[in-house]
Amino acid sequence: MSEPDNKPGEGSNHSHPSGDERYNTVERTMKRFKYEKDALLEVLHTAQETFGYLSEDLLIYISNHLNVPMSQVYGVATFYHLFTFEPLGKHNCIICTGTACYVKGAMDLENSLSHQYDVEVGSTTADGLFSLATARCLGSCGIAPVVVMDGKVYGKVTPKSITATVKRILEESLQELMEVETG
Amino acid sequence: MEEKLKALGEKELARQAEVECRIFCCTSTACLASGSGETLQILEQGVQAQNYSKDDFTEIVQIGCMGLCSQGPLVRVETKDQSDFVYGQIDSELALQILAKHLPTNSHSTTLVSKPDDADLEQLRSNIKAARKKRGLVHRIISPDLPFFSNQIRIVLRETGQLNPESLPDYLAHNGYKALYKVLQTMEPEQVCDEILQSGLRGRGGAGFPTGQKWNFAREAKVDTKYVIANCDEGDPGAYMDRTIMEFNPHCVLEGLMIAGYATGASSGYLYIRAEYPIAIDRIKKAIRDARRKGIIGKSVMGTDFIFNPDIRIGAGAFVCGEETALIRSIEGMRGMPRMRPPYPSTSGLWGKPTVINNVETLANVPSIIQNGARWYASIGTEESKGTKVFALTGQLTNTGLIEVPMGITLREIVYEIGGGVPGKAEFKAAQTGGPSGGCIPASHLDTPVDYESLQELGSIMGSGGLVIIDDTTSMPEFARFFMDFCVDESCGKCVPCRVGTVQIRALLDKLIAGHGEIEDIDRLERICHLVKNTSLCGLGQSAPNPVLSTLRFFREEYEDLVATEIASGGPDG
């Protein structure tokens, strides 16, 4: 099954048959932890960061190389909410639903964005452009309610202000896309 | 070895004293979200524009939380002539005014760090010049005498607004690692445990277990391999104390962890940090790297035969992993499902070895206790609850932010003197402590002293430090439902009372809130809450019903009103 030049123990000869370099990043984490089974969470972290989500193939790869039973890899990955199994949209919005944010109206933000873009919390719009998620407390309670859009933190938002921000970002993105296609 | 570190600290202190003007800009997440990133940029560019080299005459330091987050972005200015100003709500415009007011007017620096023909910097220079005439800054001064600050005793947060969190020399300059040195040179592990025991320090993660006792259990175990773990999985929604400590004073956490390691006999330590705190992770990583380079971490700590190697493990979005046995499971690469206790982690924990798990705030208290003595620490607080507690004061309050107060301070003092009361026309309704594991304290109990036992008597807990103020616009049943929703989401699923019980509690709350409940449902609610509380396997399930029970205790009429709604609107009979 393995290529003739994939001799075990020889550096990064564990490269994935697909040639996808990202697997090497995951392999490096496994190596750093000496391929011990305890490293499963750290490896899943690297995998999530590198690939953006955990596909079946990726999890099978991890199971084989770290020698952890597949049922356990799946059980651990699905336990922790940080790990996702579907690719995210091009733009990501996380609404903080911590106590302070809740008290300051986080649910209204959730409802208005979900309604505006016809997307459920925890999923992506049909065109793959926009994902909506909630987080249980980002630790910025002093400026509640908080929304993180594409990694940038927005504090003291209102349904109106965040809808406008998201609208602007998505429109700019679509504009770029059109320019790429026509240009 | 210690001489070198001492010299490093003194050198840094001397260097700082020579700087004409030090400007501290808070870049903690809250201030960052308020725009301190732009503020910082203006400040840094402005210094460049005025041809100052940062090292000579002006220094911009990124610091951590000064506490008054609602007034962010916060900027502090310290000049060589000992004047000290703290400014709030500094946007780009006001940043210019700060530069105009505080930068030394004569530059003695011969090094030109900017090209004279850089158009942007030229513009900035003229903007700063124009800002000299503006008077807006005067209204942004935050007085250190504000009750917000004067009512606090800042031990863990003592270096707020001072410390560059990415500089080991700065930490050393502020008495950093002196406690560790003292412990290694002059104290036996038993003495260290005793000192912490005498101080009365109790777990600041919420349970309030005497730290010294926990350390002693592990120390007494006759096993070669032991572990100490810093629990940085601050999962309570509405709490950011630990995040702040890790982000702005990472070395303090490390120092506390190492002292714990020495005291218990552990040479390996872990810091379990939740993934949602990337800045904290980076700062701790850097702190470990820097400390290792200077021989503070590794095979021979500060030249002694104490070995200590800490490593970081990152959480992955599971509140239950703040529970000790679940945390251990997580580090072991498994699902974070708690185990029955006994055996307790201090007897059999990580990989079956004696393990001490301490909250970040608990550990951050340790260096101060070692340096100043147990008696000093025990002189603060009450009989059973010693020392101070950091709270994240949030919600419907004028002054929200991070505070550190002596145990025993009344809730009234916190809400009105420190917090400045509820803004606008709204009225104070309740203070919620302990997050999803805690309860509400109504106005009638505002004079309750904030300590472990008093809060427990009222049906709440100290918790990790989230303190949310609610006004009369919040519905208590809905508030309780918010927390129950959280618990349903975070339940690990192992035991039936928590897995199914919390879902049933939420369903009952939904039924009541929707106006479809009967009066018997309130009794049913109470019954199942007690069942879940008394039969759940771990702390999550055992305390999940607290918000419901607490709101039932003090705001029962709101639940009863929900039932009355249906009857009033002509609902079905009986």
Added chain:
Amino acid sequence: MGDMEVGMITLTIDGKTVRVPSGTSLLDAALSHEIDIPRLCFHPELSVSGGCRMCVVEVEGKEQPTVSCGLECQEGMVTNTNSEQLTKMRKDIIDLFVSDHPLDCVTCDKAGSCLLQKYAYEYGVKETSFTEIISRSLLQDDNPFFIRDHKYCILCGRCVRVCDEIVGAHAIDFAKRGFEANIATPFDGPMIDSSCVFCGNCVQVCPTAALMPVSRINRGREWELERISTVCGYCGVGCQIEYAVKDDEILYARSAGDPSVNGDFLCTKGRYGWDFVRNDDRLTQPLIRRDLAHELGITDEPWEAPTTSPLAVRRPKVDDYFVPVSWETAIDIVCTRFAEVVENHGPDAIMGLASARCTNEENYLFQKFFRAGIGTNNVDHCARL
């Protein structure tokens, strides 16, 4: 704990004085002294979970009841396993279980041996006093051995523990968390894609109808089945098997539960390899080859044995090659022929090949016939191959 003496300690359970080795759990101490404590997730041969909370007991000096499976006996401990408080607590717990479990007892195949049903009966839980909210709906009917019906699962975890600790196949594990948690194969995929070895031990330890043998579904009620104890014929371990039989047909096999041999566990052969018993291909009469039959004058037609292997022909019909004869004729032929061979070539010219699909008694006779009757040790068994 290594160099501490494992001494005996004395404690009181329900007023009865009990002596157990130190380190024993309270539940084990009670069960070993015929004191019954209700339990769902506990299994004597698996690690302790502590998830069902049914085994709560009262301990003097402790404010709240504690689960006894995780409680280590202490010298002088005084405990009660039954009280009004405990009964109420257990009833409420069953109530919670039942709220997340379809009450299909009327037509459920597990009725009569379902632990949840047993305790619901004992504690008088006719239906849930809460709202029925069923968390799982997945039904996996993807292999010929067992069905996995998640709506009946109570997440006791016994199946996971058996697969991990006893079998070592690690085919299933808990997935997701909280109310949505389920016991999953990787990606909730079919059993055949997992590392399952189809030993069925998970099915045996499952307390509810979540895991059921396919062969048993809709074939009869538990109390209608005759239980026949026997010893497995497949290998030298000799596991204790109990067949559940109805109308002379085996419906399923399970371990007879002898801890000294195989406890509650079997392998896939013992548990599922009994379908030969009623197989249509099974021989019911002695048969002799056609050419021999012709030679002996039993048939008239001459017959040439084909030069190619009969297996090269698709599905060779028995009738093409063999002729049925009576037992007397068959035994006559065998005895005569064997006697000739022994006389002319010695007893070692004969070998006997026995089968795992014969009973142990049959195999015993078989080898006795060869060793004592014929006088050779040339006897072998398919299991050795």
